[in-house]
Amino acid sequence: MIEAQAAERPADLLEFAWIWNQRAHLGTPGLHRRVLRWLQQAPASGDHRLLLMAFRGAGKSTLVGLFCAWRLYREPDTRILVLAADHALATRMVATVRRILARHPLCGALLPERAEGSWASDRFTVARPAVLRDASMLAAGIGGNITGARAELIICDDVEVAGNCDTPAKRAELRERLTEAEFVLTPGGTMLFVGTPHCAETLYADGQDGFLAGYRRLVLPLLDADGRSTWPERFPEDAVAKLRNRVGPLAFRRQMLLEAVAEEAARLDPALIARYAAEPDYREANGRGVLTLMGTRLVSGGGWWDPAFGRPGQGDSSVVAATFADGEGRHYLHRLAYVTHDPGAAEDPATQQCRTVAAIARDLLLPVLRVETNGIGGFLPGLLRQEIQRTGIACAVKEVTSRVPKVQRILGALDPVLAARRLSAHESVFRTPFPREMAAWRPEAAGARDDALDAVAGCLAAEPVRLPLLPPRANLPSWRGG
Known part of the structure; x- marks a missing residue:
């Protein structure tokens, strides 16, 4: 029935994700619906430079993976490059999209007849009309060589991590390497950054002098202006308090509230x-x-x-x-x-x-x-x-x-x-x-x-991290003979 409906009208991104979640027995919370609508509407309205910032654990990488799979479902000739802080992290995104394509009921036509060399974990090519040199999706670390590649969609997924932005020299090198992506993106292509800030001089800083100045932004912190959780089903009030205590206020403000807080804001009292x-x-x-x-x-x-x-x-x-x-x-x-x-x-x-x-x-x-x-x-x-x-x-x-x-x-x-x-x-x-x-x-x-x-x-x-002690499990009555 789903395939028959898809033949009449291609599914939009929210429908595509809902079908996938139904197959996986998962819900589609309001936070995810908001992100999915934004990912579809922003490029359609002419915005091709995008920044998605969402708190850790929000599922943003999964949603972006669904967006990539949906883009290939709608436009099979699309070439997608995933850049991350290292090759292994980028490969995880590509592997996620490959798994979605292999199991999603709307993507059967995209599976190649022979997937031997073109269906790897860090790159794959779908069945597409065009004959193109580049794979449909390719993973690369920020330090890898992407010269000569071409892509209509570039996903910069967690390119900023704690290890590559803690000194001015590392931050300058990161920006220099990201500039190379401009020569990979085809005219009219879309560049999407996904991540959270890790330092005060973050890559994602707002303002005219920011590296991503002019980008259309969707910023989703864990807590709203009134201090309420934006995803209370998964992050209730007590869980938020425990998380803040475990990671400390500085890391919590950066990773969960998406604030580019400087180290000097931390005071040891x-x-x-x-x-x-x-x-x-x-x-x-x-x-x-x-x-x-x-x-x-x-x-x-x-x-x-x-x-x-x-x-x-x-x-x-x-x-x-x-x-x-x-x-x-x-x-x-x-x-x-x-x-x-x-x-x-x-x-x-x-x-x-x-x-x-x-x-x-x-x-x-x-x-x-x-x-x-x-x-x-x-x-x-x-x-x-x-x-x-x-x-x-x-x-x-x-x-x-x-x-x-x-x-x-x-x-x-x-x-x-x-x-x-x-x-x-x-x-x-x-x-x-x-x-x-x-x-x-x-x-x-x-x-x-x-x-x-x-x-x-x-x-x-x-000190080792210790799990809390649980009460001993009560002995169940024996129902076996003997």
Whole structure:
């Protein structure tokens, strides 16, 4: 029946998507209907430069995949190029469209008789009247070579990601590579950008000086002007609150509210850290050790050492942070030590500091110490293992090389736990310079004191993500004989 109706009148995009969703036993929510209408009407009204910004989890890539399949259904000679941050991401979009074409009841005529070399995961060619050199759909990473390709429709799907826009040089390179797409697009063709902002100088910034100035935009944040969810069936109020706590306010504003927020908008407020004075209590029960803090059982913990060997009070600080975590995802910053050495002592500075760090691990029963080996820390793990062995404790020493920029490490680890009020600190921590460093820290400030922040962030980021404990399932009555 569907095929007979299609022969009389080709389906519009909303009908095309509704048929697909019915086959997959899915609904078509109002948010999706709005996007689908916009994707069809904007090019039809003469707008061929488009930007679709929707919050993470809105299903925008799926909707754009349906749009591409519908475009091939209506115009089989269309050539589509998908650009993404890397080739694998672009291939996912092409594979999605290929799967839609293979299963959609209106697209049977597009399937080629022999799909051997022309029906791959990153490129395919439908049965079409024209004889063209380029595939019907092709995937390419933003760094790939697209010279010589031609396309009537270019989809730039998540070309901006956290890893290619965190420095001015990377942002300039991204824009330069995207300019190459202008030479691929045929006259009268459509360029569609799909994504979310990842930095303040985002590719999707509005205004006359923006890279996409003049583009017709559809911007769909998760929350409307009154703070209500635009997709309450999937993102109810409590789920939105939990998500904001998990990712932190900065990432939430960028990825879910689509705001190009600068890092300097983030402020680390020490008043958000709860204070306590208790010490961990170690006991053994039934032959197993149990460590508790204020009556709460601790399930993990460890230390992070960011070493430095300058003279005390000069240069970078050598900082050790020690944290614990309970089964509910709460973190406890129990010790923060600014490790120093005596320049006039007979022992070298490295041995002095390793001995101090080993004593901290012994006193707190730390199961692991992570040593940041960037720069001067390369030889320290072996020396620290020797000192730990002398103390007679079982503490693993792990070497860590940090490749993520320090600002991202600090914000990514501290911002979510502070927003969720899940970080507590021992009162001794507040007698160190840490609270002042934290209050004065600004992401954009060069040369700011952040050694302690970096060590605490390393501890928090190294903690495993734990699933909530579920109540045991009740035993069902047995219905089997015997």
